[in-house]
Structure formats: C-alpha cells, structure tokens
Amino acid sequence: VNRKENYYWDMYQQIYEDINSFGRNENGGMDRLAFSEEDNKAHDYLARLATEVGFLVKQDGAANLWITAKGSDESLPPIYVGSHLDTVPDGGRFDGTLGVLTAFHAMLLLQQYAPKRSVTLLVFRCEESSRFSCATIGSKALAGILHGDRLKQYQDNDNISLFEAMENAGGKPALLPEGLTEERKLLEKGFGFVELHIEQGPVLETSHTAIGIVEAIAAPYRIKVQVNGMAAHSGACPMHHRADALTGAAEMILAVERLGRQYAEQSIVATVGNCVVPNGAINIVPGSVEFPVDIRGIDGTLLKQVAGEIIQQLKEIGEKRGLTVQLQLLSAEEPVKLSSKIADLMEQTCREIGVSSVRMNSGAGQDTMYMAQILDAGICFVPCIKGISHNRLENVTEETMLDGLEFMTELLRRSCCRC
Amino acid sequence: VNRKENYYWDMYQQIYEDINSFGRNENGGMDRLAFSEEDNKAHDYLARLATEVGFLVKQDGAANLWITAKGSDESLPPIYVGSHLDTVPDGGRFDGTLGVLTAFHAMLLLQQYAPKRSVTLLVFRCEESSRFSCATIGSKALAGILHGDRLKQYQDNDNISLFEAMENAGGKPALLPEGLTEERKLLEKGFGFVELHIEQGPVLETSHTAIGIVEAIAAPYRIKVQVNGMAAHSGACPMHHRADALTGAAEMILAVERLGRQYAEQSIVATVGNCVVPNGAINIVPGSVEFPVDIRGIDGTLLKQVAGEIIQQLKEIGEKRGLTVQLQLLSAEEPVKLSSKIADLMEQTCREIGVSSVRMNSGAGQDTMYMAQILDAGICFVPCIKGISHNRLENVTEETMLDGLEFMTELLRRSCCRC
Numbered sequence: 149v150n151r152k153e154n155y156y157w158d159m160y161q162q163i164y165e166d167i168n169s170f171g172r173n174e175n176g177g178m179d180r181l182a183f184s185e186e187d188n189k190a191h192d193y194l195a196r197l198a199t200e201v202g203f204l205v206k207q208d209g210a211a212n213l214w215i216t217a218k219g220s221d222e223s224l225p226p227i228y229v230g231s232h233l234d235t236v237p238d239g240g241r242f243d244g245t246l247g248v249l250t251a252f253h254a255m256l257l258l259q260q261y262a263p264k265r266s267v268t269l270l271v272f273r274c275e276e277s278s279r280f281s282c283a284t285i286g287s288k289a290l291a292g293i294l295h296g297d298r299l300k301q302y303q304d305n306d307n308i309s310l311f312e313a314m315e316n317a318g319g320k321p322a323l324l325p326e327g328l329t330e331e332r333k334l335l336e337k338g339f340g341f342v343e344l345h346i347e348q349g350p351v352l353e354t355s356h357t358a359i360g361i362v363e364a365i366a367a368p369y370r371i372k373v374q375v376n377g378m379a380a381h382s383g384a385c386p387m388h389h390r391a392d393a394l395t396g397a398a399e400m401i402l403a404v405e406r407l408g409r410q411y412a413e414q415s416i417v418a419t420v421g422n423c424v425v426p427n428g429a430i431n432i433v434p435g436s437v438e439f440p441v442d443i444r445g446i447d448g449t450l451l452k453q454v455a456g457e458i459i460q461q462l463k464e465i466g467e468k469r470g471l472t473v474q475l476q477l478l479s480a481e482e483p484v485k486l487s488s489k490i491a492d493l494m495e496q497t498c499r500e501i502g503v504s505s506v507r508m509n510s511g512a513g514q515d516t517m518y519m520a521q522i523l524d525a526g527i528c529f530v531p532c533i534k535g536i537s538h539n540r541l542e543n544v545t546e547e548t549m550l551d552g553l554e555f556m557t558e559l560l561r562r563s564c565c566r567c
Numbered sequence: 568v569n570r571k572e573n574y575y576w577d578m579y580q581q582i583y584e585d586i587n588s589f590g591r592n593e594n595g596g597m598d599r600l601a602f603s604e605e606d607n608k609a610h611d612y613l614a615r616l617a618t619e620v621g622f623l624v625k626q627d628g629a630a631n632l633w634i635t636a637k638g639s640d641e642s643l644p645p646i647y648v649g650s651h652l653d654t655v656p657d658g659g660r661f662d663g664t665l666g667v668l669t670a671f672h673a674m675l676l677l678q679q680y681a682p683k684r685s686v687t688l689l690v691f692r693c694e695e696s697s698r699f700s701c702a703t704i705g706s707k708a709l710a711g712i713l714h715g716d717r718l719k720q721y722q723d724n725d726n727i728s729l730f731e732a733m734e735n736a737g738g739k740p741a742l743l744p745e746g747l748t749e750e751r752k753l754l755e756k757g758f759g760f761v762e763l764h765i766e767q768g769p770v771l772e773t774s775h776t777a778i779g780i781v782e783a784i785a786a787p788y789r790i791k792v793q794v795n796g797m798a799a800h801s802g803a804c805p806m807h808h809r810a811d812a813l814t815g816a817a818e819m820i821l822a823v824e825r826l827g828r829q830y831a832e833q834s835i836v837a838t839v840g841n842c843v844v845p846n847g848a849i850n851i852v853p854g855s856v857e858f859p860v861d862i863r864g865i866d867g868t869l870l871k872q873v874a875g876e877i878i879q880q881l882k883e884i885g886e887k888r889g890l891t892v893q894l895q896l897l898s899a900e901e902p903v904k905l906s907s908k909i910a911d912l913m914e915q916t917c918r919e920i921g922v923s924s925v926r927m928n929s930g931a932g933q934d935t936m937y938m939a940q941i942l943d944a945g946i947c948f949v950p951c952i953k954g955i956s957h958n959r960l961e962n963v964t965e966e967t968m969l970d971g972l973e974f975m976t977e978l979l980r981r982s983c984c985r986c
Contacts, residue, residue: 249633349803366802370849381956382838382861383785384768385928387824387831389954394839395824398817405806405814412806419801421811421844421851428841429860430789437842440849442801478849511802537800538851559637 155553157415160253166193167233167249177238177540182274182285182379183211183313191271191317198269203254210329211319213271215294217255219564221264227563228523229255229556230270232286232515236278240542242532243276246552247344254556263564265339272515273317280310285520289328290335296324318338332522340490340524342559343516344552346544349372350497350535351508358551360529361494364446365482365510365517366415369455371441373400373462374474381425381434394425394434396471402462404441411454415509416445418458419445445482446509455480484517497559503551528555574972579654579672585612586662586668596959601604601693601704602630602732602737604642609652610690612734613671617688620675626747630738632690636674638983640683646982647760647942648674648975649689651705659961663694663952665971668761673975678947682983684733686760691934694737699729706937708747709754715743721762751941759909761978762935763971765963769954770927777922777970779948780913783865784929784936785834786900788874790860792819792881793893798846798854813844813853815890822880823860830873834928837877865902865928874899896953904938909945922970947974 151512152158180186191213192529204216216226221292231247251269258267269338272286280302288294299311299321314321336339347353352360377391408418423439443458445451459475466473491507498505510527519525530552531541571577589609590599599605610632617927620826635645650666668689677686689703699721707713718740721729733740733941754760771779796810820839827837842858862877864870878894885892910926917924929946938944949971952962 215583233852249849253826311800314879347803348800349805350799350808351805368802368850378953379766379958380769380954381839381931383787383836383863383932384766384771384956385836385930385954386768387828387836389769389773392838394842395820395840398820398824401814401817402821405811405817409806417802417804417806419811419850419852421801421853422847423813423816423842423856425685425841425843430840430861431787431838432840432841433838442849444802511804512800513802535799535804539798562635 151554155257155550155557156168160553162251163197163253164249167245171235173238175238175540176400178234178241179237180233181237182234182276183279183317187234188317194271203255207318207361208331209320209323209368210286211273211314212286212290213319215269216251216385217263217267219221219263219266219502224265224567225337226266226268227337227339228268228270228335229343230272230341231343231345232272232275234274234276236276236538238540239538240339240347242525242542242544243537244345245451246346246530246544246549250344250552250556253553254560258558258560258564261561261565263560265567266513267560267564273314275515277550279304279362282310282513283513284518285310289324290332291518291521292325292328292332294324295530296321299324321500327329332489335522339515339522339563340487340526342490343514343527344556345514345527345529346532346537346542347535348512348532352529352536352549353533353535355506356504357367357421357506358530359462359494359498359505359555360508361455361505362484362527363491363507365484365486365514366446367444367451367483369451369480370478371417371459372440372476372478373441375400375437375466376472377470380433382431385433389468390433392433393437393471396465396469397423397437397439399465400462401439403465404458405489406456407458408459414445414447414450414451416443416454417511418443418454444511448483451483471529484520486516486520486526487524489524489560493559493563494526494528497555497562501554501558502554569868570969570973571903574620574676574969574976579668579972582616582672582903583668586664590654592657594657594959597660598656599654600654600656600698601653601695602698602701602736604655607736613690617871622674623639626737627756628742628751629705629737630692630733630736631705631709632652634671634684634688634690635839636677636686638685643688643986644756644758645685646758646979647687647689647754649691649760649934650762650764651691651694653693653695655695655957658957659959661765661961661963662767662956665765665766665963665968669763669971669975672972677979677983680980680984683977684983684986686979692733696933697912698723701729702932703934703937704729706934709751710937710940711744711747711751713743715740718743738758750915754941757942758982759906759945760935760938761909761913762933762945762946764933764948765951765956765961766948767931767951767956771948771950772952772954774925775923776925777923777949778913778917778974779927780924781929781946781948782905782910782926784903785863785865785931786867786870786902788862788870788899789897790878790894791858791897792858794819794821794856794885795891796854799852801850801852804852809852810889810891811852812856812936815884815888816842816856816858818859818884818971819881822884826873826880831867832867833864833869835862835869835873836930837862839872851923859897863930867902870902903939905935905939905945906943912978912982913945913947916974916981919981920973920977922974
C-alpha cells in the first residue's frame with residue numbers, strides 16, 4: 149500500500165487507462181496498429197499531457213515523439229529512455245506501452261529530486277511489423293538506415309504505404325535519412341539509452357525474478373523451405389511407393405527442434421511457426437509442403453553454424469526420402485551486444501531498491517537494437533504472466549508494475565541527480 | 568497395327584474424343600463434374616450413339632444410364648458392366664471414362680460373335696465426391712442406401728442440392744429408395760458385374776502388369792486430429808519452455824507413417840493429407856495444429872486394430888509433450904470382399920488373351936463396392952502412367968487401352984457366347 153502511495157499509483161493507472169482507451173476492441177484486446185488513427189491519438193494524448201506538466205515536446209521526421217524533462221545542468225549529456233505505443237492486432241496492453249508509461253511516470257516522479265541531467269523519453273513509431281511487415285521503423289530511421297524511397301514499398305493490406313502513413317502522422321519521410329541527422333547527432337552525445345519492456349517469454353516469471361537485464365539481443369536467421377514429392381491417391385498408393393512431402397516435412401520440423409534443443413544452453417532457439425500443404429486433402433498423399441524456419445542466437449558465429457547444420461539435415465532428409473528441398477534465405481541478421489555500462493547501471497539500481505535481477509538475452513528484436521548503433525544502450529525486461537504476449541491475454545501483476553516504476557525512478561535518480 | 572485394326576481403334580478413338588469434348592478446359596483438363604451440363608451432355612451423347620447402333624437405352628431414377636445389347640437367349644441372366652463419366656475439377660480423361668468406353672466398344676465388337684447372353688452397360692452418376700462431398704451416388708442409389716430426403720442435404724458450392732441436380736438430369740430423387748427397387752431386383756438376378764478402371768496408383772506400371780484383378784476394396788477409417796499447445800514468441804520462448812503444437816503434430820504424422828509402413832505387407836495404408844496451423848507465422852511457436860488421418864485396409868479387424876494403435880500413439884506423443892489431443896472419428900467403413908467367381912473369370916480372360924495379371928486390392932473406393940452388395944461383382948485395374956490420377960496429367964498408354972479392349976471383349980465373349 150505504501151509503495152502505491154509513494155509512486156502515485158492512482159495517477160499512473162489513470163494515464164494507463166487513458167492511453168489504452170485508444171484502440172481497445174470489444175474483446176478487451178488492443179488494435180492500435182502503427183500510424184493508425186488510434187496510434188496517432190495515443191501519441192497526441194501523451195504529447196499534450198507532457199506539455200501540460202511542463203516537459204518539452206517535439207516530433208521528429210519519422211514521427212517519433214521526443215518528450216524532454218530538462219535538468220538544471222545543461223552541460224550534462226541527457227539520458228534517453230523509451231519504447232513504443234503501437235500494438236499488434238488484438239494485442240495486449242503492456243507490450244511497448246508499459247515501457248513508455250513507466251518512463252513517463254518516472255520522469256514525473258524524478259522532478260521532486262531536482263535532477264541535474266535532462267531526460268528525454270523517445271516514443272518510437274511502428275515497432276511492430278504487423279501492419280507494414282517491417283519492424284522497429286522509428287528506431288531504424290534514427291539509426292539512419294531507412295530511406296524515404298524504400299518506405300513507399302512497404303504497404304498495409306489497404307495498400308497504404310508506410311511513407312503515406314508516416315507523413316499523415318506528421319513525419320517527413322521524403323527527407324529521410326538526412327532529415328534525422330541532427331537527432332542522431334544529439335543521441336550520439338547522450339549519456340545512454342534505457343528501455344523497459346515486458347519479457348514476452350516465461351523465464352522471469354518461472355524463476356521469480358523482478359528484472360531481466362539484457363546483455364545481447366538475438367538476431368533471426370530465417371529460411372523458407374519448400375519440400376516437393378509426388379502427390380498421390382491416399383488409398384491407391386502403397387506406403388513404399390510414396391514420395392510424401394508432409395512426412396518429409398515432419399521429419400525436418402523435428403530436426404529443427406532437435407538442433408534448437410541441442411544448442412539451447414547456448415541461447416539458440418529454432419522454430420517452425422507454420423506449415424502449409426497446398427491442395428491438402430484427407431485423401432491425398434501430399435505432393436508439396438512449405439514451412440518457414442526461424443533460428444535465433446546471440447552469438448553470430450554459432451547462429452550461422454547452427455543454421456548450417458539445420459540446412460544440412462533438411463537436405464539429408466530430403467535426399468533420403470526422394471524429395472526435393474528448395475531453400476530461400478529470408479534474412480540473416482547480426483546479434484547485438486548491448487552496453488555493459490547501461491547493464492551495470494541497471495544492476496546497481498536493482499541492488500539499491502532490493503529487487504532480484506538476472507542477466508539474460510533477448511530472443512525478440514527491440515528498438516534498443518538500433519539505439520545501440522548510436523549510443524550506449526540497454527534494455528531490461530519485467531515478467532509477464534505465463535509469458536503470454538502479442539495477445540489480448542497479455543498481462544502483468546501490480547507487483548511487476550510497481551517494481552518497474554521503482555526501478556525506473558531510481559535509475560533516473562542515480563543517473564540524473566548523483567552526478 | 569493388327570491389334571488396332573482388329574479393335575476398330577479409329578472408331579474407338581473418335582468416340583473417346585467426342586465424349587471428352589464435353590467439359591474439356593483450356594488446359595486440357597476435364598471439368599465434367601457430376602450432374603453438370605457437360606456431364607448430362609456426355610450421357611446424352613452416349614445414349615444417342617447406343618440407340619443408333621441398336622442397343623436399348625433407359626435412364627433409372629438416379630439418372631444412371633442403362634445401355635443393353637440384347638442376346639439371343641433371354642433365359643440367360645444378363646452380365647452387367649460399367650463405370651462413370653463424371654470427373655473431378657481439372658481431372659483426367661481416363662478415370663471412369665476409360666471403363667465406360669472400353670465396355671461400350673467391347674459390346675459393339677461382341678455383336679460379331681452372336682452373343683446369347685445380354686450385356687448391360689451401367690453408366691453410374693456422381694462417382695466423384697468433388698461436387699457434393701458424397702461419392703458413388705448412382706451405385707449407392709441402386710444398392711438402396713440413398714434416400715431422397717438426404718439428397719437435399721448435400722449441396723455444391725452454389726447451394727444446388729444433389730436432389731435438384733439429379734432431378735434436373737432426369738432422375739426421380741423424390742421416389743428414392745423405392746424408385747429403384749425394380750432395377751435392384753433385375754441386378755440381383757444378373758450373372759455378375761464387371762468394372763474396368765485405371766489403377767490411380769503405381770503398382771501395375773511398376774510391375775509391368777497389364778491387368779490388376781481386385782479381390783477386395785479397402786475401407787477408409789478417418790479421424791480428425793486437433794493438437795493444442797501454447798502459442799509463444801519464437802524468439803522469447805526458450806526451447807525447454809515450449810508446448811509446440813507443430814513439433815508434436817510432426818511426431819504424430821511420422822507415427823502414422825511408421826504404423827502404415829509396419830502393416831504395409833497386410834495392405835494397410837495410412838496417410839496425413841493435410842496440416843493446418845491456425846494463425847501460423849514465422850515468429851510464433853504454434854499453439855494449435857489440425858490434421859486428418861486416413862487409414863485404409865481390406866481386413867476390417869486389422870484396420871480397426873491399426874487405427875487403435877495409431878490413436879494410442881497420438882495420445883502418448885501428446886502426453887509426453889504436454890499437448891492436448893482431440894480426436895474426432897469421421898468415418899469407419901467396412902472393407903468389401905469381391906466375388907471370386909468374377910475374379911476367376913477375369914483371370915481366365917487374361918490367360919486366354921496372353922496378358923499378364925496380378926491379384927491385388929483397391930485402396931480407392933469404387934462403384935463396384937455397392938454393386939457387390941447386390942450381385943457377384945468385380946473390378947479390374949489397368950495401369951496409368953506414373954500412377955497419376957485426379958489430375959489433368961492422368962494418362963495411359965495406347966498399349967493399355969488396347970489391352971483393356973481386348974480383355975473386355977474376350978471377357979464378354981467368354982460369358983455371353985460360350986454358355
């Protein structure tokens with residue numbers, strides 16, 4: 149009860165409620181897709197609130213929101229915090245939003261301690277890939293790796309381009325990447341960047357840990373697999389005459405799992421998230437099957453090695469079964485090592501406030517990946533119930549929300565007042 | 568060359584060409600769906616041709632076509648031959664049609680031998696399940712197991728009922744099943760029923776055999792399987808925290824194959840023809856998967872035993888992996904033993920004309936299954952190229968067509984003239 153009072157819980161809950169009024173659907177899920185009217189309204193709401201409490205507000209060329217609480221000593225490089233407000237379709241109330249509102253609330257609470265260092269909250273645009281099949285747009289733009297022309301190629305289901313959507317939200321996509329050069333230079337001189345996010349996995353909850361301090365963000369290595377055999381009549385074709393693409397694919401899917409498990413201790417995960425049988429029917433021996441493979445790891449060399457072993461096994465299974473296997477590389481990104489300075493700051497903060505923490509890696513991509521290309525950056529996770537995310541059932545405990553508030557407030561106090 | 572002349576190859580080819588002008592699509596595939604305008608035209612064409620050559624023609628209450636070549640001795644029970652003219656969408660030129668036209672042509676050729684016994688060609692309606700999700704309608708109706716009311720429940724994609732379609736083709740569905748009692752009584756007194764059909768599988772081609780004499784038709788035992796685990800983020804959920812419905816399903820699909828192979832010598836086939844991952848995506852650990860299992864065999868007791876073993880393994884795999892497995896029985900039919908009298912007649916015929924034959928079973932269902940409920944019935948297969956069927960690439964060699972003609976003509980000669 150005391151903690152709730154100390155951290156102005158009711159006010160925090162009210163802001164949380166207000167933000168999630170934008171895009172809540174009838175099932176209680178969040179439909180606040182990137183650059184949608186609801187997303188823009190949520191940005192507007194937070195900008196207005198920030199202005200009302202005396203923070204400085206601006207929008208950059210990618211329509212990211214910059215909310216600054218000025219410190220008394222302008223010679224100190226500012227600290228950046230942030231996350232995103234957009235959601236997947238029928239998503240949850242915490243993915244991204246928890247990080248933004250925890251940081252915003254901590255900035256408000258910080259003011260009672262007369263901070264010397266300025267704090268800037270970055271609300272990144274379009275972290276989720278759901279609408280435009282491209283993730284972490286706002287942070288990529290700040291890192292200078294998104295060009296205006298390419299933004300025209302990404303389109304949503306209604307053929308609205310990312311370019312149009314960004315422009316409609318007040319961004320200036322035509323000026324990218326140069327239009328964000330000034331912001332990038334500001335960031336480069338910053339003290340560091342800190343994101344708080346729900347884990348979206350079960351590790352913290354299972355181990356009863358309050359804060360997960362992320363040391364590295366895994367990169368996905370993705371391939372599309374097409375297996376071709378020979379379609380046949382399920383009744384008329386004897387077992388030993390078959391070139392069944394689905395039983396071949398099944399063996400391959402198990403090989404992906406087996407290799408993922410074999411390297412699990414080294415933070416590898418390997419997943420087949422879909423399986424499509426064109427013209428599949430109960431009375432047909434499948435002639436072809438398609439499935440994607442998503443392999444992630446935090447060690448780029450190991451990741452490539454495991455991907456190589458998986459590809460080798462897929463080919464061997466195909467050969468053994470008389471199936472052709474076509475592989476298409478979809479992406480091969482590099483894992484990102486995060487700043488140990490920021491990780492240490494987060495760990496000290498946990499010790500100070502007396503909550504448990506653990507060093508871990510992130511299997512999911514985050515805006516922090518791109519901030520890490522510009523300045524010292526780090527991200528911490530808080531547990532979410534049963535690890536459920538990207539789902540209206542996504543939830544966190546009050547305890548977790550309070551831990552996050554206490555952690556972020558203390559982190560800002562350490563870095564902005566004791567300097 | 569001699570054989571072609573003996574069997575009036577050019578005339579046969581012309582009839583074949585004429586029939587397949589009804590419903591041929593631009594890709595060369597056949598779109599002659601049951602009771603479609605094209606199907607009705609094909610029936611009309613054959614009825615007209617039969618009348619022109621002096622055969623007796625009638626249509627029964629299910630719109631099946633009866634074409635009779637009268638023999639000189641009316642005291643001899645007639646022999647029945649037949650197959651179907653309807654095709655799957657974009658189907659081939661031989662499935663069903665080869666049997667009808669081989670029999671029709673053999674009836675023509677038979678006339679030079681002054682047959683004593685009458686021959687009746689039955690052209691069954693709606694053998695394929697493609698249009699109304701119900702197969703072998705015409706033969707089921709003759710067997711007395713199709714009721715007019717139930718025909719209203721089967722509808723095509725345009726909401727036209729089987730009842731309407733049958734009526735439109737000249738049938739009298741409202742009078743079923745009683746409306747075919749007279750025909751059934753005629754059939755019961757018949758000498759026997761013989762169907763010729765393409766194999767729709769690779770066995771005959773692979774073993775270089777001209778005629779497959781079917782001893783039993785397998786029955787399908789079909790179940791629908793739903794596997795439920797827990798959807799999770801493919802990056803954020805470590806391998807040992809997962810309840811992956813797809814890797815579970817993959818293990819189950821391989822178990823189905825393994826048991827099918829284990830009992831292959833006893834004519835069991837077991838197939839998973841489809842696999843659906845609802846909300847499947849590259850970055851999601853699948854939370855649920857659905858797939859059908861089709862198990863077939865010619866020994867009803869063994870079929871149930873194998874189905875039981877498969878179900879047991881699916882449950883064990885689910886339990887081991889922490890997945891729930893829901894099973895729904897779709898159908899459990901009885902295999903059909905065919906007449907040894909007809910099989911012997913077919914074998915003697917092969918010996919007489921000097922073509923190779925083999926006793927085998929049919930994994931696919933056929934109209935003969937329902938004729939076998941009424942009188943001595945048998946079906947023989949001829950090879951189709953690479954076993955391809957239900958596909959516009961379906962094909963047979965000229966050699967196969969001539970073997971079929973010679974076989975059917977000799978079979979009719981043996982049974983209609985040497986008596």
